[in-house]
Amino acid sequence: MSSSNARDINLTPWAFAKMEKLRLLEFYVPDFRGNRGNKVHVLDEGFEFVFNELKYLHWYGFPLKSLQTNFQTKNLAILEMPNSNVEELWSDFPPPVNLKRIDLKRSKQLTSIPNCSGLKSLKEFNLRNCSKLKRLPELPNNLKTLGIAGCKSLVEIPSSFKYLNKLESLELNDCESLESIPDLRGWKSLKELHGCECYKLKMLPEVPNSIESLQLSGTLIEEFPPSFEDLHSLKSLDLFDCSMLKSLPSSICKSKSLESLSVGNCSKIDKLPDNIGTLESLKSIDARGTAIREIPPSISCLKSLEYLNLSGCKGEDGVGLILPPLSGLDNLKELNLSDCRIKELPLSISCLKRLESLNLSGCKGEDGLGLILPPLSGLDNLRKLRLRNCRIKEILPSISCLKRLESLDLSGCKGEDGVVNCTSLEELPSPSFHSSNNVVADFTNCLKLNRNSLNYFLEGIVLQMQRLPSIVERHRKDYGRRRHLASICYPENDIPEWFSFQSTGSFIDVKLPQHCFNYNFICLALSVVVTISDPDHQCDHQEDYYHKHSRVRYEHIVKSKDGDQYLNGIDHLFDLFQMPCCGPDCIKSNHVIIGFGYCFDRELCDDEFSFRFYVKDLNESNIEHIKVIKCGVHLMFGPNLETSGDDDEFSSGDFSP
Structure with missing residues (x-):
C-alpha cells in the first residue's frame, strides 16, 4: 500500500480482524527525500491482533515508540521500518527468531536495541543515520552486512563484535563520536571497511588480508598497524584529508591488486614510496594538497595509471615540484598539475598519447620567465586544456596542433607582458569535437583576438554541427536543455x-519561416550581448563563490499548436554561460556569448516562440551591474537540403554563417 498520496488512515483493532493468513504488509512512501510522512496512524495501545503468518513487514514512518508485545509473530523474516519513530525496538518480549533482515535506517529517535545475539538467521542489519543510538546490541555471528554509517552518537562497540567473522561489509562513515574499532583480523570474509568522517578515530584497527576497500578519509589516524603489510587483496585505499598522517609505509607496494590510492589533503605527507612503480594494477593516484617535493622516477612504470592529481603540490622553495619523465604512462587520461610550483613540463609529456585532460591552472613557472610549455604535438586525444591564471611565455605554438581539443580555458593567463586576461592572445586553434562532450571557449577580456581567426573558429563549430548532426542528437538525449553542445x-x-533573428534588449520573439521544419533542422544557436556598468565592481562576498560568479540564463516560451503558450522550464531557468561578476576575471567591456545546440519540442511548436534572458548569481539573485542588451536566435540546418521550386529561401544558405 502506498500512502504518499492517500488520505490519512487510522488503523483500529478490527482493521486486520479477518487477515489471520496475512503474509505481507507494506505501508510504503516512495519519496522519502521529500520528507513525506506516512499517513497511516495507529492507536496508542497498538495492535490487538497477532500476525501468525506474517513474513514481511515494511512500514515507512512507523508511528509508535516501540514494537509491542501483542505484535509478536514467529514467522517474520523481514522487518523494514525506515524513518520510524521507534525509540526502543522491542522490550519485555523476545524478538522474532526467524528474522533475516532488519532495516531501521533514519530512525532518529532510536536510542536502544536489546540483545540480538539469539537471532541466528539474521544476515542484514541496517542502522544507518540512527543519530541518537549510542551503543550497539550484542550481535549474532552469522551477520553478513552491518550498516551503521551516520550513527553520530555511537561511542561503544560490543565485545561480541570480534566474532562477526562472516561480515563482508562494515560501514562506519560519519560515526563522529567513535574513537576506536576493535581488532578485526578474525573477520576472514571482510571485503569493505568504510570509516570516512569518523573524526575522533586515531588508530586504524588490525584488518584481515581479505580486505579489498579501505575508505578512511577525514580520520585522525597517524600510522598503520602491522597487519597492513599483508593486504595482498587491497584494491582501494582512501586516506583523503587524513591531516595527521605523516607517511605511507613502503609495504603498501606489496598490494599488487591496488587500483586506487588517495592521499589528497594529507598535508604532512611529503613523498610517495620510492617503489610505487611496482603497483602494476594502479589506475588512480590522488595526491593533491600534499607536501610532496619530488615524484619518484618509478612512477613512469605504472602502465595502468589513468588518473594522476598533484594539484597544489608546491615542492621545495626555490626548486618547485620535481617531475620525472612521464613517457611510460601509456594509459594516462587525466593529469592535474594545477597550482603546482613547476618551472617547466618535461618533454616526455608529449608521449602521453591517451591523455584527454591536462590542467595547468595557476602554474606560474619561474619568476620572470613564466611556465615553459613544451610542444604538445603528441597529445592526439587531448580534449580539455586548463591554463587558467597561468604565467606562460608562449601559448599558440604549443596548442595549435591539438586537433581534438574541445575545451580551452585561458582566462586570467599572463603572457610575456604580464597583462591579465590573455590580452596577448591573437590566434585560435581550430575547434573540434567528436563526442557529446561540450566545447567551452572562454575568451573573456581577450581584447587582441584576431577577428578573422575568431570568425573561423565560430564557422568551424557550425560546420561540424552541420556535418555531424548525430552528435547533436546524442547530446540532446544525454543532457536535454541542461547544457549546450x-x-x-x-x-x-x-x-x-x-544570426537570423536579432533583437535589442533581453527578450526576443521568433516567427519561423513557413515549412522550415520540413528541412534538415538540427538545433538552435542562442546569443546575447552583455554589458557591464561597473567594471571595477567589488563584491560584498569576496570569499563566497556563489556571489562572485554569475550565469546568463534564459527561459523559452512556446506558442503550441493548440494556441496556448507554455514555458519550457517553468521550474528553473536554463544556463547559457557562467562567468565571474566581480574581481580581475570579470568582463571589462561588452561581450558576446553564444550557445550552440539548443533543442526544443518542435512537435508541439506552431511557428512562434520567444526567449527571455537574465543575469543571476549562483544563489539566483539578480546581478544589477551586468545586463543583457541584445539577443539573437539562429536556426541551424544540416547539409544537402532537399528543396523544391516553392522553397528557394532554404536553398540559398541563409541559415549558415
Missing part, C-alpha cells in the same frame, strides 16, 4: 550578422 564568450559589441 558548444559555448563561447569573447569581447564584442554585436551579435554575428549571420
